Amino acid sequence: MPEISLHATETLAEADRLMTICNSCRYCEGLCAVFPAMEMRRSFGDGDLNYLANLCHACGACYTDCQFSPPHEFNVNVPKVLAAARAQSYAAYAWPRALAPFFGRNGLFVAVVAALGVAAFVAGFIAVSAPGALTRVETGPGAFYRIMPHDAMAALFGAAFAYALVAMAMGLRNFWRDIGEPAGTLAQPRPLWQAVKDAGSLRYLDGGGAGCVNADERPSNGRRHSHHATFYGFMLCLAATSVATLYHYAGREAPYPWWDLPVVLGTIGGLGLIVGPAGLFVAKLRRDPEIADAERFGMETAFLAMLAATGLSGFGVLILRETSALGLTLALHLGIVFALFLTMPYGKFVHGLYRFAALVRYARERADDSTEIAADPPVATTGQGGARR
Numbered sequence: 484m485p486e487i488s489l490h491a492t493e494t495l496a497e498a499d500r501l502m503t504i505c506n507s508c509r510y511c512e513g514l515c516a517v518f519p520a521m522e523m524r525r526s527f528g529d530g531d532l533n534y535l536a537n538l539c540h541a542c543g544a545c546y547t548d549c550q551f552s553p554p555h556e557f558n559v560n561v562p563k564v565l566a567a568a569r570a571q572s573y574a575a576y577a578w579p580r581a582l583a584p585f586f587g588r589n590g591l592f593v594a595v596v597a598a599l600g601v602a603a604f605v606a607g608f609i610a611v612s613a614p615g616a617l618t619r620v621e622t623g624p625g626a627f628y629r630i631m632p633h634d635a636m637a638a639l640f641g642a643a644f645a646y647a648l649v650a651m652a653m654g655l656r657n658f659w660r661d662i663g664e665p666a667g668t669l670a671q672p673r674p675l676w677q678a679v680k681d682a683g684s685l686r687y688l689d690g691g692g693a694g695c696v697n698a699d700e701r702p703s704n705g706r707r708h709s710h711h712a713t714f715y716g717f718m719l720c721l722a723a724t725s726v727a728t729l730y731h732y733a734g735r736e737a738p739y740p741w742w743d744l745p746v747v748l749g750t751i752g753g754l755g756l757i758v759g760p761a762g763l764f765v766a767k768l769r770r771d772p773e774i775a776d777a778e779r780f781g782m783e784t785a786f787l788a789m790l791a792a793t794g795l796s797g798f799g800v801l802i803l804r805e806t807s808a809l810g811l812t813l814a815l816h817l818g819i820v821f822a823l824f825l826t827m828p829y830g831k832f833v834h835g836l837y838r839f840a841a842l843v844r845y846a847r848e849r850a851d852d853s854t855e856i857a858a859d860p861p862v863a864t865t866g867q868g869g870a871r872r
């Protein structure tokens with residue numbers, strides 16, 4: 484008689500098997516948040532496993548520390564299995580559902596949308612600002628908007644951004660429901676603040692203190708630093724755009740001088756968007772193949788490429804804005820940013836949302852569990868992290 488699985492996928496069934504072994508072993512409980520969260524459970528439904536998968540930061544430490552990793556017959560490979568479960572959860576939560584397959588061939592999807600985005604802006608500039616939209620020199624306040632009217636730019640990007648926000652909010656709602664967390668948790672300031680601190684410092688991307696595992700078995704914090712550069716670079720670019728929008732409606736039109744706040748924020752942020760993704764790509768190449776999620780290489784690389792292209796093309800606009808290359812460079816930059824917004828809900832970007840939500844839940848659970856932990860402190864392990872984190 485065929486075995487009946489209690490799980491929706493083979494990956495989740497395998498994650499259940501591993502978590503059951505880990506829950507007996509508990510050697511890694513000091514490495515990150517996943518193991519303490521696991522210890523709060525005796526059995527693992529699909530929602531629990533998706534929660535743990537999104538709580539994992541893929542540092543790899545529990546693979547190198549594990550006495551049951553291959554070639555042991557238990558074949559315990561937590562980072563790889565949770566990475567696969569995590570990626571499958573992104574597609575499962577996608578909104579609208581019909582677009583979930585974009586997670587599958589994500590590299591191709593992102594490349595096509597980016598190419599179409601750039602082509603559409605080139606064609607749009609020619610149609611709206613002909614003749615010579617792509618080659619004429621425009622300088623002084625309002626130079627950009629003589630190539631593409633501000634209202635058209637605001638409407639297009641506002642719509643794309645609003646769509647991305649709605650799609651990601653719906654995905655987040657699906658995740659929250661799947662893991663069975665009450666909506667009220669999101670209104671509790673303490674778990675929220677704890678999650679902000681944990682996410683902002685990437686607390687659990689440090690391999691229990693030693694750093695992320697690499698193919699040469701020398702842990703390092705390069706991945707963590709590159710992630711910081713990427714995330715804070717992205718936030719600074721958003722801040723630059725927000726300040727520029729305020730300036731515009733206050734009567735000051737772009738482009739702005741080098742020393743002005745939108746340019747300063749955008750320059751620092753743009754540097755982060757180039758250096759950070761480059762570092763993350765190098766870290767990806769250095770990753771131990773045993774724990775690398777090879778199937779998601781395209782999705783992750785496409786996202787890094789889009790972020791780096793956003794930073795590079797932004798610098799292109801800044802450097803070439805007083806030359807005849809402005810039109811083409813601006814079309815390239817706007818096309819890439821537009822494509823980034825449209826593809827955000829269907830690519831690697833969503834990992835930040837679900838991981839943050841998982842951290843909120845973990846903070847809530849940890850607070851609820853603290854009395855029990857205080858009454859029954861864990862025995863210090865010989866793992867890298869020692870006691871629960």
Ligand code: SF4
Binds near residue numbers: 508545546549550561
């Ligand atoms: S050593 Fe860590 S990864 Fe291996 S079974 Fe124990 S808890 Fe799980």
Ligand code: SF4
Binds near residue numbers: 539543544546565
């Ligand atoms: S130790 Fe690292 S790879 Fe292992 S479960 Fe924790 S965050 Fe994930």
